[in-house]
Amino acid sequence: MRFRSAPAITGIAAIALMATACTGGGDTDSEGGSAEGGLTIWTDAERADAVEAAADEFAEANGISVSVDTVAFEDMQGDVLNAHQAGNAPDIFIGAHDWTGNLVRNGAVQPIELPQDQAALLDETSLEAMSFDGQLFGVPYSQENLFLMRNTELAPDAPETFEELVETGTELKDGGDVEEVLSMAVTQEGDPYRMNLLFTSGGGYLFGQDDTGTWDPSDLGVGTDESVEAMEKIAEYGEDGEGVLRRSIGLENDAALFYDGDAAFFVAGPWNLADAQEAGVDYEISPFPGFEGGDPASPYIGYQSFFVTEGSANSALAEEFVTNYVTDTEFILSLYEIDPRTPVQTEALESVSAENPDIAAIAEAGADGIPMPSIPEMGETWQPLGVAQADIIGGADPREAMEAAAETISEQIGE
Amino acid sequence: MAASDSDNAGAPEGAPAPPLPGGRFARDGSMVGRIVKIGLLGLFTALGVWAVLPLYLGGNWLGIGLVVAVVGLVYYVYLSKRTVPAKYLVPGVLFLMVFQIFPVLYTMSTSVTNMSDGHRGSKEQAISAVESLSVTRTADSQEYDLTIATVGDPETGELAFLLTDDEGGAYVGDADGLSELSGATVEDSGKVTEAFGYTILTPAEVNERSGELAEFAVPTGSGAGIRSSGLSTAYEGRALRVYDESCDCVTDTETGEVYTADDERGAFYNDEGQRLPQGWQVNVGADNFARFLLDPTFAASFFSILLWNIVFAVAVTGLVFVVGLAVALTLHVPRMRGKVFYRVLVVLPYAMSSLAMYLLWRDMFNTDFGVINQILGLRIDWFGSVWGARVAVILANVWLGYPYMFLVATGALQAIPRELGHAAQIDGANPWQSFRHVTLPLLMVAMTPILVATFAFNFNNFNAVWLLTRGGPLFSDNSTAGATDLLITYTYRLAFNEATAQYGYAAALSVMIFLIVSVISVTSLWRSKALKEVA
Numbered sequence: 001m002r003f004r005s006a007p008a009i010t011g012i013a014a015i016a017l018m019a020t021a022c023t024g025g026g027d028t029d030s031e032g033g034s035a036e037g038g039l040t041i042w043t044d045a046e047r048a049d050a051v052e053a054a055a056d057e058f059a060e061a062n063g064i065s066v067s068v069d070t071v072a073f074e075d076m077q078g079d080v081l082n083a084h085q086a087g088n089a090p091d092i093f094i095g096a097h098d099w100t101g102n103l104v105r106n107g108a109v110q111p112i113e114l115p116q117d118q119a120a121l122l123d124e125t126s127l128e129a130m131s132f133d134g135q136l137f138g139v140p141y142s143q144e145n146l147f148l149m150r151n152t153e154l155a156p157d158a159p160e161t162f163e164e165l166v167e168t169g170t171e172l173k174d175g176g177d178v179e180e181v182l183s184m185a186v187t188q189e190g191d192p193y194r195m196n197l198l199f200t201s202g203g204g205y206l207f208g209q210d211d212t213g214t215w216d217p218s219d220l221g222v223g224t225d226e227s228v229e230a231m232e233k234i235a236e237y238g239e240d241g242e243g244v245l246r247r248s249i250g251l252e253n254d255a256a257l258f259y260d261g262d263a264a265f266f267v268a269g270p271w272n273l274a275d276a277q278e279a280g281v282d283y284e285i286s287p288f289p290g291f292e293g294g295d296p297a298s299p300y301i302g303y304q305s306f307f308v309t310e311g312s313a314n315s316a317l318a319e320e321f322v323t324n325y326v327t328d329t330e331f332i333l334s335l336y337e338i339d340p341r342t343p344v345q346t347e348a349l350e351s352v353s354a355e356n357p358d359i360a361a362i363a364e365a366g367a368d369g370i371p372m373p374s375i376p377e378m379g380e381t382w383q384p385l386g387v388a389q390a391d392i393i394g395g396a397d398p399r400e401a402m403e404a405a406a407e408t409i410s411e412q413i414g415e
Numbered sequence: 416m417a418a419s420d421s422d423n424a425g426a427p428e429g430a431p432a433p434p435l436p437g438g439r440f441a442r443d444g445s446m447v448g449r450i451v452k453i454g455l456l457g458l459f460t461a462l463g464v465w466a467v468l469p470l471y472l473g474g475n476w477l478g479i480g481l482v483v484a485v486v487g488l489v490y491y492v493y494l495s496k497r498t499v500p501a502k503y504l505v506p507g508v509l510f511l512m513v514f515q516i517f518p519v520l521y522t523m524s525t526s527v528t529n530m531s532d533g534h535r536g537s538k539e540q541a542i543s544a545v546e547s548l549s550v551t552r553t554a555d556s557q558e559y560d561l562t563i564a565t566v567g568d569p570e571t572g573e574l575a576f577l578l579t580d581d582e583g584g585a586y587v588g589d590a591d592g593l594s595e596l597s598g599a600t601v602e603d604s605g606k607v608t609e610a611f612g613y614t615i616l617t618p619a620e621v622n623e624r625s626g627e628l629a630e631f632a633v634p635t636g637s638g639a640g641i642r643s644s645g646l647s648t649a650y651e652g653r654a655l656r657v658y659d660e661s662c663d664c665v666t667d668t669e670t671g672e673v674y675t676a677d678d679e680r681g682a683f684y685n686d687e688g689q690r691l692p693q694g695w696q697v698n699v700g701a702d703n704f705a706r707f708l709l710d711p712t713f714a715a716s717f718f719s720i721l722l723w724n725i726v727f728a729v730a731v732t733g734l735v736f737v738v739g740l741a742v743a744l745t746l747h748v749p750r751m752r753g754k755v756f757y758r759v760l761v762v763l764p765y766a767m768s769s770l771a772m773y774l775l776w777r778d779m780f781n782t783d784f785g786v787i788n789q790i791l792g793l794r795i796d797w798f799g800s801v802w803g804a805r806v807a808v809i810l811a812n813v814w815l816g817y818p819y820m821f822l823v824a825t826g827a828l829q830a831i832p833r834e835l836g837h838a839a840q841i842d843g844a845n846p847w848q849s850f851r852h853v854t855l856p857l858l859m860v861a862m863t864p865i866l867v868a869t870f871a872f873n874f875n876n877f878n879a880v881w882l883l884t885r886g887g888p889l890f891s892d893n894s895t896a897g898a899t900d901l902l903i904t905y906t907y908r909l910a911f912n913e914a915t916a917q918y919g920y921a922a923a924l925s926v927m928i929f930l931i932v933s934v935i936s937v938t939s940l941w942r943s944k945a946l947k948e949v950a
Binding site: 062063064078081085087101102104105106107110111112113114115116133134135188189246247248249250252253310312313314315316317319320321322323324376379380383384387388391394396400401402404405407408412 | 473532533535536540541543544545547548549550551552558563617618619621622624625626628629642643644645646647648650652692693694774777778781782783784785796798799884885887888889890891892893895911912915916
């Protein structure tokens with residue numbers, strides 16, 4: 001009889017326990033997402049320390065709490081979009097400028113009004129790149145672009161033209177000093193980001209631009225005569241031509257070829273700097289040379305930026321952070337210390353360039369660069385264009401491949 | 416009888432059975448058991464409360480009902496005495512629901528929508544995004560230094576903007592409009608530190624009211640308003656695009672263009688067929704399924720991938736079986752010496768991380784730098800040619816998969832009595848006949864279910880392809896479907912590509928994969944049961 005009421009006791013005890021546990025439960029749902037009374041920032045692990053330092057300072061100055069969570073950079077856009085849909089997006093996150101179109105199309109970010117005195121400190125092109133439909137959607141802090149890295153022991157002089165580069169490289173190859181004329185990642189699927197250097201120099205283009213620099217998705221350049229001619233010129237250096245550009249060079253081996261001294265020239269990005277220094281190669285940075293008599297070889301410029309999510313529960317603080325703290329020279333320099341990319345803020349760039357000639361050289365190599373288009377349609381071009389370019393380098397007919405790619409792209413954009 | 420209490424072994428028949436563990440407490444469980452039960456039920460209830468909170472905030476009553484029902488069910492099952500079998504079934508069934516059935520149902524419900532980038536949320540969300548994202552600074556507008564204040568209580572009082580312009584003029588803006596502010600203390604920075612009749616808010620207090628602030632604008636006539644940008648600046652802006660419910664359309668006040676809602680496609684379109692970027696999710700019925708079954712380009716991709724997918728799964732399963740069995744038979748020879756050493760060698764690939772192995776194989780197949788071409792002195796463009804890539808993918812997977820088959824076959828072989836083989840020999844069978852008619856049928860009883868499982872696994876073996884070729888080579892006239900793409904890698908590319916993520920379409924493909932694998936598995940298992948009966 002004593003235990004007849006055991007189930008009831010068990011039940012009551014369980015509920016009592018629940019009462020203590022549910023306070024913990026209540027907190028859990030605010031983790032990682034936007035919570036009232038505190039700002040949440042998502043960043044990648046590399047920059048987390050710098051962002052956290054700035055966030056702490058901001059939190060102290062405003063008497064609020066800020067939490068910094070890390071998300072892998074390549075997952076950032078997808079995670080933010082999914083979290084935004086589920087209603088637990090962060091208030092602020094770090095992203096690349098070419099995500100803007102897609103973020104705006106999904107209503108996940110909000111426009112930012114940058115006070116004029118803050119805007120004046122930033123590179124004008126970077127602000128244009130962050131804009132969509134005439135509105136600014138993020139505050140950029142750094143930029144990155146491709147450049148030519150040269151082994152100065154093997155090739156003491158920077159080539160003026162692509163032909164000159166090939167000539168020097170071929171001489172070294174024939175002399176047995178190197179194995180490759182140029183280490184440029186082509187990959188099996190193509191790499192339009194790198195190929196854009198030669199593509200623009202040969203006269204090709206991806207999308208037209210109107211007078212104000214706005215991209216026009218209806219003017220697709222992929223299948224046009226100019227682009228086909230550019231690819232024909234590139235094909236001369238492909239696998240059936242001089243063999244300078246090859247699909248067997250991909251992102252898994254391009255840097256190693258250069259660090260091991262098997263190639264004198266390397267199409268590199270700022271992310272290669274640390275490894276290059278560690279590898280102990282005597283290198284120098286110069287702009288990538290274009291074809292003789294051709295257009296300049298334009299590297300794509302990518303901007304790293306802070307975005308504020310739409311519908312953030314802390315929008316006032318989030319806006320305050322990106323407009324007043326992200327544009328702060330000290331903050332940009334602290335980010336630079338951890339993750340050396342060219343700052344877009346003039347003052348920070350000057351101070352960084354003075355002490356690091358590499359950064360100055362990279363900025364110079366990006367002088368002819370164009371911001372990667374941020375329109376959503378851009379996303380549809382990478383794969384078809386890359387595949388066509390890889391096919392052409394492998395020996396496919398340039399016109400056929402480019403026209404097929406153009407058709408695929410316009411079909412996908414039309415949807 | 417006292418003796419039998421301590422030692423029951425020699426008790427005469429009919430003596431009472433020894434007490435079960437727990438003794439007379441058994442029906443209510445032991446003390447420890449009950450505490451564990453209280454703990455687990457408490458934890459489960461807490462989980463329920465944790466699940467209900469966001470549902471409550473989101474006003475999802477159906478979800479709350481479901482959670483309450485599940486918690487109620489668990490309480491009933493574990494507190495009642497009558498439902499003993501259910502006590503063992505409930506956890507399994509709940510996990511099955513959460514991890515199997517709900518995802519499948521969710522995928523199915525997504526497969527009939529157009530969910531994709533630009534069509535993620537509801538129409539209301541799209542409209543609010545269209546409007547709020549179109550707020551722009553009016554041309555040559557004044558920029559103000561801002562101090563946010565309220566009339567009265569910081570938490571409930573009406574919001575007011577204390578503004579100072581470049582010339583040092585101070586204004587107050589509220590829901591009625593802009594007026595001069597007098598008698599305020601203004602810092603050099605433009606911040607107002609004190610104003611009669613207003614409570615100046617701290618950043619934390621402002622943040623509390625972020626939601627209101629996002630909507631708040633000091634009207635300055637003709638649809639424009641002064642809005643805040645952060646805590647310390649304000650600007651005059653206007654929403655360029657305005658939604659009108661009466662015509663279900665959005666008007667662009669700058670260009671005068673009208674975008675009408677199209678509820679079938681889930682976006683606002685103008686007369687020329689141009690759409691606003693922000694769209695919403697709509698039900699498209701069986702369109703996604705129809706597209707890859709009937710639309711010529713998509714159907715061609717789908718069926719060629721499906722065919723290769725089956726060829727791949729059959730080839731890999733068949734080859735790992737043949738190679739694994741051959742090695743197992745070789746090492747099954749009784750006279751063989753150093754068996755353990757060979758077995759370790761054979762199982763080695765199985766012990767490595769397959770992820771790393773795939774990447775290694777990828778580099779080994781490299782046309783110019785890969786070890787395979789270099790050693791064999793070949794110039795095969797492995798990943799650039801259709802059949803090169805297919806052969807490479809199969810080869811690498813057979814290498815990674817055969818050790819498993821070897822292990823299973825070795826075990827199964829050892830379970831077959833050697834006498835049967837000897838008997839066959841005495842009957843005059845040669846080794847092949849004895850293997851073919853005696854060993855193999857017996858082996859297949861154990862192996863068939865494993866082969867079916869291996870087939871199903873390889874049918875959806877994402878890593879096997881993605882890490883080696885990423886589905887390539889791709890073709891410039893149809894770059895979504897590659898020569899080595901499996902349905903699963905194709906689905907992944909559609910859903911998580913850099914380009915527009917097409918969740919609805921990818922979900923429809925997933926449902927198709929689910930059906931195909933289910934049908935193949937169920938049929939084969941049913942047939943293997945028949946095989947067992949014959950044997």
